[in-house]
Amino acid sequence: QxxxxxxxxxxxxxxxxxxxxxxLTSMCWDKCITSTPSTRFSRGEEGCLANCVERFLDTSxxxxxxxxxxxxQ
Amino acid sequence: MSSxxxxxxxxxxxxxxxxxxxxxxxxxxxxxxxxxxxxQELINKTNDKCFAKCVTKPSTALSGxxxxxxxxCLDRYMEAFNIVSRTYTSRLARERLENPTNAx
Numbered sequence: 001q002x003x004x005x006x007x008x009x010x011x012x013x014x015x016x017x018x019x020x021x022x023x024l025t026s027m028c029w030d031k032c033i034t035s036t037p038s039t040r041f042s043r044g045e046e047g048c049l050a051n052c053v054e055r056f057l058d059t060s061x062x063x064x065x066x067x068x069x070x071x072x073q
Numbered sequence: 074m075s076s077x078x079x080x081x082x083x084x085x086x087x088x089x090x091x092x093x094x095x096x097x098x099x100x101x102x103x104x105x106x107x108x109x110x111x112x113q114e115l116i117n118k119t120n121d122k123c124f125a126k127c128v129t130k131p132s133t134a135l136s137g138x139x140x141x142x143x144x145x146c147l148d149r150y151m152e153a154f155n156i157v158s159r160t161y162t163s164r165l166a167r168e169r170l171e172n173p174t175n176a177x
């Protein structure tokens with residue numbers, strides 16, 4: 001039924017978002033948490049994680065725009 | 074809902090209760106399986122990262138300090154996941170509002 005298809009599309013889109021979050025967490029952990037983990041994050045580590053996500057998305061947009069530029073669009 | 078002239082319009086009548094129940098059951102099962110897969114991935118990644126950070130020279134058993142490090146690392150990785158998740162979803166929402174034509 002169409003309702004199931006809509007549901008599946010939405011769940012798949014959400015699963016893709018979840019996968020992106022998993023990958024980003026892994027990447028940003030490697031970039032930002034360089035010392036032995038302690039009982040809480042330092043302010044620098046927390047900020048780095050948030051920045052990491054934002055900069056990754058900026059990078060994504062930048063690359064797409066550059067490619068479109070090169071293709072003359 | 075019957076029309077004034079006595080006929081029934083098939084698209085307006087509600088589906089039988091057991092069809093709806095089965096549909097709900099399928100949707101719930103799919104949701105649960107996706108959630109389980111996500112949790113599994115998180116556990117695997119935590120395992121990898123925390124082993125890498127805390128068990129630098131594997132010996133014949135986990136030491137007390139290694140176990141302490143692993144416990145802390147587990148908490149930190151979960152916290153990192155939440156921070157990334159929050160930042161990512163609010164950035165996506167912001168992009169959709171401000172730049173709907175963007176590739177994000």
